[in-house]
Amino acid sequence: MSKATSSPTRSIAAHGVLILYTVIALFPVIVILINSFKNRQAIFRSPLSLPGPESFSLIGYQTVLKQGDFLLYFENSLIVTVVSIVLVLLFGAMAAFALSEYRFRGNTLMGLYLALGIMIPIRLGTVAILQLMVASGLVNTLTSLILVYTAQGLPLAVFILSEFMKQVSDDLKNAGRIDGLSEYRIFFRLVLPLVRPSMATVAVFTMIPIWNDLWFPLILAPAESTKTVTLGAQMFIGQFVTNWNAVLAALSLAILPVLILYLIFSRQLIRGITAGAVK
Amino acid sequence: MAEATGTSILELKAVTKKFGPVEVIRGIDLDVRQGEFIVFVGPSGCGKSTLLRIIAGLEDASAGEVWIAGQEVSSTPPANRGIAMVFQTYALYPHLSVRDNMRLGLKQAGTPAAEIDRRVEVASTMLSLDPYLKRFPAELSGGQRQRVAIGRAVVREPTLFLFDEPLSNLDAGLRVNTRLEIAQLHRRLNATMIYVTHDQVEAMTLADRIVVLSAGRIEQVGAPMELYNNPANEFVAGFIGSPKMNFIEGARLGDKAKTLGIRPEHLTVDPNSGAFKGTVVHAEHLGGDTNLYVETEKAGLITARLFGEYQAAPGATVHLTPLPGRMLRFDETGKTIGTM
Numbered sequence: 001m002s003k004a005t006s007s008p009t010r011s012i013a014a015h016g017v018l019i020l021y022t023v024i025a026l027f028p029v030i031v032i033l034i035n036s037f038k039n040r041q042a043i044f045r046s047p048l049s050l051p052g053p054e055s056f057s058l059i060g061y062q063t064v065l066k067q068g069d070f071l072l073y074f075e076n077s078l079i080v081t082v083v084s085i086v087l088v089l090l091f092g093a094m095a096a097f098a099l100s101e102y103r104f105r106g107n108t109l110m111g112l113y114l115a116l117g118i119m120i121p122i123r124l125g126t127v128a129i130l131q132l133m134v135a136s137g138l139v140n141t142l143t144s145l146i147l148v149y150t151a152q153g154l155p156l157a158v159f160i161l162s163e164f165m166k167q168v169s170d171d172l173k174n175a176g177r178i179d180g181l182s183e184y185r186i187f188f189r190l191v192l193p194l195v196r197p198s199m200a201t202v203a204v205f206t207m208i209p210i211w212n213d214l215w216f217p218l219i220l221a222p223a224e225s226t227k228t229v230t231l232g233a234q235m236f237i238g239q240f241v242t243n244w245n246a247v248l249a250a251l252s253l254a255i256l257p258v259l260i261l262y263l264i265f266s267r268q269l270i271r272g273i274t275a276g277a278v279k
Numbered sequence: 280m281a282e283a284t285g286t287s288i289l290e291l292k293a294v295t296k297k298f299g300p301v302e303v304i305r306g307i308d309l310d311v312r313q314g315e316f317i318v319f320v321g322p323s324g325c326g327k328s329t330l331l332r333i334i335a336g337l338e339d340a341s342a343g344e345v346w347i348a349g350q351e352v353s354s355t356p357p358a359n360r361g362i363a364m365v366f367q368t369y370a371l372y373p374h375l376s377v378r379d380n381m382r383l384g385l386k387q388a389g390t391p392a393a394e395i396d397r398r399v400e401v402a403s404t405m406l407s408l409d410p411y412l413k414r415f416p417a418e419l420s421g422g423q424r425q426r427v428a429i430g431r432a433v434v435r436e437p438t439l440f441l442f443d444e445p446l447s448n449l450d451a452g453l454r455v456n457t458r459l460e461i462a463q464l465h466r467r468l469n470a471t472m473i474y475v476t477h478d479q480v481e482a483m484t485l486a487d488r489i490v491v492l493s494a495g496r497i498e499q500v501g502a503p504m505e506l507y508n509n510p511a512n513e514f515v516a517g518f519i520g521s522p523k524m525n526f527i528e529g530a531r532l533g534d535k536a537k538t539l540g541i542r543p544e545h546l547t548v549d550p551n552s553g554a555f556k557g558t559v560v561h562a563e564h565l566g567g568d569t570n571l572y573v574e575t576e577k578a579g580l581i582t583a584r585l586f587g588e589y590q591a592a593p594g595a596t597v598h599l600t601p602l603p604g605r606m607l608r609f610d611e612t613g614k615t616i617g618t619m
């Protein structure tokens with residue numbers, strides 16, 4: 001480490017800022033977690049205190065696991081999220097490769113067109129999407145959600161990945177061509193591994209809005225068999241009575257899978273694998 | 280001149296290349312014979328790499344024809360042109376070991392495994408790569424990586440080797456060693472090679488023939504000493520040789536030529552008498568030789584190169600005299616019109 005970054009005052013200041021940020025960011029999550037283990041009176045009496053011997057209760061989790069089919073909701077959410085991420089990464093990377101690697105008429109225009117979705121929220125097209133899904137008989141299927149989320153994730157993926165693909169050495173791709181590799185193998189074997197960290201970034205950015213989304217599950221797939229976790233948790237929020245224990249427990253459980261996915265991708269984020277390709 | 284004989288390996292016929300409206304290569308004709316070592320030199324951006332990529336098939340020519348070993352190759356993909364290329368940035372496959380880096384091209388071409396092993400062994404012995412065969416590119420030094428890249432080209436046993444500034448990322452000492460290795464490789468394989476470089480010394484020492492390019496055109500093709508002694512024009516005269524040739528307006532010396540040129544090493548220096556009287560502005564002592572920058576009354580600032588040590592402090596008065604027959608004369612278009 002250089003002298004400038006290891007001076008004690010600087011490092012204390014940096015850590016102070018980081019710790020403050022962590023506290024602010026984690027506070028709501030912690031509040032949800034601790035209250036999910038308390039009984040109803042304790043949640044309202046002192047929401048910030050830790051569960052004690054007389055306030056501790058698993059009633060929320062019991063309700064969640066008894067009522068409704070929560071495991072199924074989890075499964076639905078996971079299927080939708082994982083399949084959507086895979087499709088977004090695959091098609092996004094392929095489009096980005098084509099845009100950054102090949103000179104063809106309308107290349108820039110195509111890039112702008114594909115990036116348009118970053119600025120225009122896909123929800124504006126909800127009515128048309130619903131009509132489309134009704135017409136094609138996809139309402140109340142996970143496929144409808146996967147299709148919509150793939151479309152929603154692609155613009156940002158294409159935009160970020162094409163920037164990174166431009167940085168992959170031309171010489172490396174050309175060496176592959178001279179050795180007789182097909183364009184597909186150049187893409188999958190040479191280019192993709194070198195942009196893996198940026199793929200992980202895209203995966204994280206794509207994953208969270210999909211997992212948290214309430215809008216499209218509510219509109220396109222509200223049936224019992226296709227409910228996602230966020231939609232499933234809604235049934236504890238009533239117009240007159242809200243089962244707070246159950247809501248908090250459901251939310252706490254919903255954090256887990258996303259946390260695991262994030263850990264998987266962030267390992268990729270950190271792993272530097274470009275060394276040795278050039279220079 | 281060492282006019283090359285033997286079969287034609289590469290023939291370029293009126294090759295041009297446009298990027299949009301910009302014409303980068305403007306009609307190149309060239310004939311390369313079996314066993315020749317051809318060096319492309321020219322200022323940055325003149326189209327050397329583009330021309331090399333057109334030959335390799337990585338870029339399509341806008342017009343003209345490329346013939347390799349008697350075949351017109353415009354519709355042949357790079358892998359089937361019988362060429363191998365070594366890149367400035369090495370371009371090794373990061374996920375493959377040294378051995379697999381060398382094997383990949385042959386495997387793709389469907390060469391039998393025994394034959395691949397034999398060729399890899401020969402190449403790795405030739406380039407002293409045996410200790411590194413199991414390593415990955417990230418575990419090698421720059422010089423070792425470039426040797427692997429050369430090895431990857433050698434195993435293909437190509438009709439034509441293409442090198443794009445292969446040594447420019449190496450430090451000075453390694454550059455000399457690798458240069459030697461490439462020269463030996465050329466001799467041992469009796470291979471035909473095209474080599475792009477910025478480096479004067481590489482061009483002069485390696486080439487059978489040098490192709491001087493400028494703004495997408497060939498200025499002159501010839502053996503190194505031919506370009507040095509009989510440059511076709513002012514551009515070639517200024518480009519070949521270091522330090523650069525001195526150019527003097529003809530009118531200043533009462534000559535009819537537009538420009539006169541004299542190489543720094545073709546001037547004699549005398550403290551007492553000579554053609555141009557001047558004062559030393561700066562002296563560079565390189566050990567083996569000395570460069571004097573002299574502000575002369577008649578000819579302006581002139582560089583003179585002397586062999587060995589020469590003590591001349593800035594401010595000293597010296598007289599410079601061109602060696603007879605070494606002064607070149609150029610007309611208005613820059614063409615060489617004789618010596619004096």
Ligand SMILES: Nc1ncnc2c1ncn2[C@@H]1O[C@H](COP(=O)(O)OP(=O)(O)OP(=O)(O)O)[C@@H](O)[C@H]1O
Nearest residue numbers: 298301303321322323324325326327328329330477
């Ligand atoms: N893909 C491209 N699109 C547009 N112009 C290009 C492209 N590739 C190269 N050029 C232009 O073509 C010209 C020649 O480039 P090239 O890389 O062949 O030069 P070079 O002689 O190899 O230069 P250097 O010695 O710096 O490597 C340059 O002016 C460059 O800007």
Ligand SMILES: [Mg+2]
Nearest residue numbers: 327328329443
């Ligand atoms: Mg170049």
